[in-house]
Amino acid sequence: MNNDELTYKDSDGSLVVIMQAVHKLLRSYRQLESDSTEAAGVLIGERxxxxxxxCDMSEPGKGDIRNRFGVNRKGLHHQAKVDLVFERSDGAQQYLGEWHTHPENLPSPSSIDENSWRLNLANHKPMILLIVGREGLWIAKQNGNVISPLTMME
Known part of the structure; x- marks a missing residue:
């Protein structure tokens, strides 16, 4: 992973772009040490x-419950960040999905992750799911209950 913006595509040719500043911030939460805890937040941007x-994201903070192999995004600051960015962008930027870390080089979702997304991210628009590993990202789009991993564009 480098610090440039990343572009992914799904099977129908739709693109998901992660801006450089967001990519850099996501990388800062990698679980590189043996005592690093999982981190989580929400993804914010434009359709x-x-x-x-x-274009933006919330970061871990007060109220979040974090341990080595799990995270519970409980802090009220996540919704406050979405509200602030939505207002400042006159509604152009909005909540797009979830991100969290895993203490593995090339991450993949656990059954807990998948069940949580299906239960909590029911939406009529596609949502983005992202897991940050030590060396790479796993990213997918959720449409209803269908989770489809995305492919990085070279």
Missing amino acids: RGRHIVI
């Missing part, structure tokens, strides 16, 4: 037709 651009 541009069928494409999605992730």
Whole structure:
């Protein structure tokens, strides 16, 4: 992983772009040490037709419950960040999905992750799911109850 913006595509050719500043911030939460705890937040950005651009994110903070192999995003600051960015952008930027870390090089979702997303992210629009590993990212789009991993564009 480098610090440039990242572009992913799904099977229908829709794109998901992670802006450079967000990518850099996500990397800062990698669980590189043996005592690093999982981190989590929400993804914020724009829907541009069928494409999605992730421009911002919330970070871990007060109220979140974090341990080595789990995280519970409980802090009220996550919703406050979404509300602030929505207001400042005159509604152009909005909540797009969830991110969290895993203490593995190339992350993949656990059954707990998948069940939580299906239960809590029921939405009529596609949502983005992202897991930050020590060396790479796992990213997918959720449409209803269907979770489809995305492919990085070279």
